[in-house]
Amino acid sequence: PVVMVNWEFYDNQTVQSTKDLVDAARAGNPPAPTRGPNKLRTWKENSAVLAGISDGLANEGVQAGEPTLLGLKKAKGGA
Structure with a gap:
């Protein structure tokens, strides 16, 4: 599961994490x-981006x- 905080993603979350x-x-x-920036931006900082x-x-961090x-690869006919 994915959790979003201030418009930034945290993948593979559990209840504890x-x-x-x-x-x-x-x-x-x-x-x-x-994914995204290398640090969690504040809501004020992200509201300007929005x-x-x-x-x-x-282009910072994993996009x-x-x-x-994997979903994209499968959609394109890959394994």
Whole structure:
């Protein structure tokens, strides 16, 4: 399962890892998202991006998770 925080993705989450993520975020030390920027951006920072203001981080970090890429590969007729 995927959890989204401030518009950033955390893949392969469990109940415990999600609780740990929330606890770390509340303590001001969230882990980096599994896709996208190398650090969790604030909602204010991401709201500017959603409004069309570039933050220069579009190519930072992993852009697509393995399940997404596997689905694409299968859709294109691959194994």
